[in-house]
Amino acid sequence: MSATPDRATRAGVEHARALIGDARQVVVLTGAGISAESGVPTFRGSGGLWKEYRAEDLATPQAFARDPRLVWEWYGWRRRVVQQCLPNAAHVALATAARERGGVRIVTQNVDGLHATAATVPQALPLELHGSLFRSRCTRCGGRWDDRGEVNAATRDTLPMCAACGGLARPDIVWFGESLDEATLAQAMQLAAGAAVCLVVGTSAVVYPAAGLAEVTRRHGGSVIEVNVADTPLSGTAAVTLRGPAAVVVPHLLAPASE
Ligand code: BV8
Ligand code: ZN
Numbered sequence: 001m002s003a004t005p006d007r008a009t010r011a012g013v014e015h016a017r018a019l020i021g022d023a024r025q026v027v028v029l030t031g032a033g034i035s036a037e038s039g040v041p042t043f044r045g046s047g048g049l050w051k052e053y054r055a056e057d058l059a060t061p062q063a064f065a066r067d068p069r070l071v072w073e074w075y076g077w078r079r080r081v082v083q084q085c086l087p088n089a090a091h092v093a094l095a096t097a098a099r100e101r102g103g104v105r106i107v108t109q110n111v112d113g114l115h116a117t118a119a120t121v122p123q124a125l126p127l128e129l130h131g132s133l134f135r136s137r138c139t140r141c142g143g144r145w146d147d148r149g150e151v152n153a154a155t156r157d158t159l160p161m162c163a164a165c166g167g168l169a170r171p172d173i174v175w176f177g178e179s180l181d182e183a184t185l186a187q188a189m190q191l192a193a194g195a196a197v198c199l200v201v202g203t204s205a206v207v208y209p210a211a212g213l214a215e216v217t218r219r220h221g222g223s224v225i226e227v228n229v230a231d232t233p234l235s236g237t238a239a240v241t242l243r244g245p246a247a248v249v250v251p252h253l254l255a256p257a258s259e
Pocket of ligand 2: 138139140141142143162163164165166167
């Protein structure tokens with residue numbers, strides 16, 4: 001979408017703004033695409049994370065058991081990349097909407113922490129379905145701790161360790177084949193079921209159970225609004241699909257009526 005939306009998109013934006021304006025509860029589901037304009041590589045897009053690395057090679061418990069050094073080297077690299085990135089206008093617009101109008105909750109698949117960085121009030125803090133790059137947990141005692149440190153993946157002995165029991169640490173991230181945190185998932189499902197609008201931003205909508213949240217809103221009589229630069233499996237059933245970069249489209253969607 002150019003800075004000045006074309007007619008079709010303008011109609012789409014107006015329709016979406018009306019749906020959001022009338023909604024008491026709005027759940028926002030985001031994926032890597034919302035952070036693309038902040039410089040965070042997406043998974044499947046061009047230059048995507050998975051292009052160089054196969055998901056099953058790095059983001060699975062089997063991969064970590066096989067070669068924890070390689071997996072930590074990858075997460076250390078992602079941590080460094082993300083630490084150079086700032087929330088963009090889409091993160092900020094969502095955080096502002098969550099602060100200024102009640103009933104807007106953010107649910108993200110992203111582990112980059114940019115929604116949390118943009119949040120200025122507790123209700124703008126996202127539900128992080130898949131964990132965070134900046135938290136680690138112990139593979140022995142299960143302890144968790146905030147961890148923004150540099151990862152030294154030179155050898156297995158230099159990898160992050162648990163200060164409490166000396167056990168090997170792992171990123172506190174949900175890997176493929178691992179279940180999501182039950183309480184977090186239950187809360188996300190509840191938000192999706194109670195929302196009149198599910199605003200889906202920048203996700204390829206192929207990873208479950210996250211991708212199923214939009215369907216939960218639709219099944220409960222709500223509307224799905226999709227913002228993406230390309231088609232996804234959700235495009236066909238969304239009430240409104242807006243093709244454009246998140247940092248341009250989302251602020252338009254959430255701008256106060258006067259603007
Ligand atoms: C589980 C953390 C119980 C890791 C991640 C049902 C059907 C089929 C398969 C399954 C199923 N249920 C379970 C599965 C298996 C699996 C799954 O879904 N596999 C997929 C691949 C088919 N799910 C699981 O394993 C889940 N666990 O179900 O446990 C269980 C256990 C065993 C067996 C059965 C059940 C755990 C899933 C979580 C895995 N962890 N992340 C890490 O980050 O390192 S998932 C990871 O990939 C992300 O978090 C995210 O969820 C997903 C990537 O998707 P996106 O974020 O959408 O990114 P992507 O690059 O793909 O797309 C970007 C989009 O943005 C594109 O559409 C692009 O067009 C758009 N875009 C780009 N730029 C912009 C933009 N849009 C707007 N503006 C822009 N500027
Ligand atoms: Zn421990």
